[in-house]
Amino acid sequence: MTADISGVPPSPRRGRPGYDQETVLRRAIDLFNRQGYDGTSMGDLAKELGFTKSAIYHHVPSKSHLLEQALDEALDGLAHALAAARAESGVTANERLRHAVRGSVMVLVDHLPAVTLLLRVRGNSEVESQALERRRHIDDALAEMVEAAVAEGALRNDLPPAMISRLLFGMVNSLVEWVRPDGRYDAEALADMVTTVAFDGLTR
């Protein structure tokens, strides 16, 4: 650390690592994913970031504030991808669905830690309940897109559309279990593979 021109060290930063809000959020999300949100205390966060227990409150108003930002990041991304797919005109319902699946995979890979956190939320607090409510709206909208693709005759009609939707997005969501940010597949390649398996099946 360098002293400022007056020779006095800049006191707001004295003894504290110079993390910005974005870095604090990233490190917090990783910690929540490693040991669970409920299992992470403000003390754990302070330790992770190298703050004292009292200094952490200057950087983080509360644990739930960080959780809310993380869940909003994931939900905003998914909602935006979905809205873009639904807004397409001049294409079939099946193409809109394919684009929604592709878009969901891209958001999942690009915001992997935040989406991982979202998919583990169980509704144990107000912030979590609101996130689950938003997630339900997204799931409902995706289920409607599946229904439309079945109705236009593009998708098989021997299974309930609600079941198709659950299995399809269950496969998409399962990516969080093994995709790594520095992994060998990029988002586009993963999106291609998921849509190929889901729409065309494994049989040669």
Place this chain on the structure above:
Amino acid sequence: MTADISGVPPSPRRGRPGYDQETVLRRAIDLFNRQGYDGTSMGDLAKELGFTKSAIYHHVPSKSHLLEQALDEALDGLAHALAAARAESGVTANERLRHAVRGSVMVLVDHLPAVTLLLRVRGNSEVESQALERRRHIDDALAEMVEAAVAEGALRNDLPPAMISRLLFGMVNSLVEWVRPDGRYDAEALADMVTTVAFDGLTR
């Protein structure tokens, strides 16, 4: 509660609900799934079962003992289903794989709480690490079955077999997110739907 013939209440049970070990295990698994294993204390377990904090230790030697029993239940079931599918003779590699998928879905539905707990394990203790190790062996064996089905020409060869295996069992495992023990689909019907979607695809 009735007194015994001597007129003295049977002291080992006095004031305690008459749960057997099986019931204790079921209630513990449900509690672990609701609030997380790490987030559940022996005190929480005692409260859930209506025991005093000191009485709980007469019924449950430790939290990790219950976790181990639960994870073994799930892993034994999956390993058994897999071994049965692999041992089949006179069928193709693809048929053995289909039977392994069906068997996995059946075990998942029949042992839903135990498998749900297994899929949430992150390796935070010796018991969890050992369970993850067993799970890896099962995943490797399933991946080998996928490879054999690709090699015999039954499954598409334009995707890495490891990827096919992950997406396939990602779809299977995602069932724990929404299947309910008293739900509208039985294990056989779910196994049929999952294998149909996975092998034949969604496209009509």
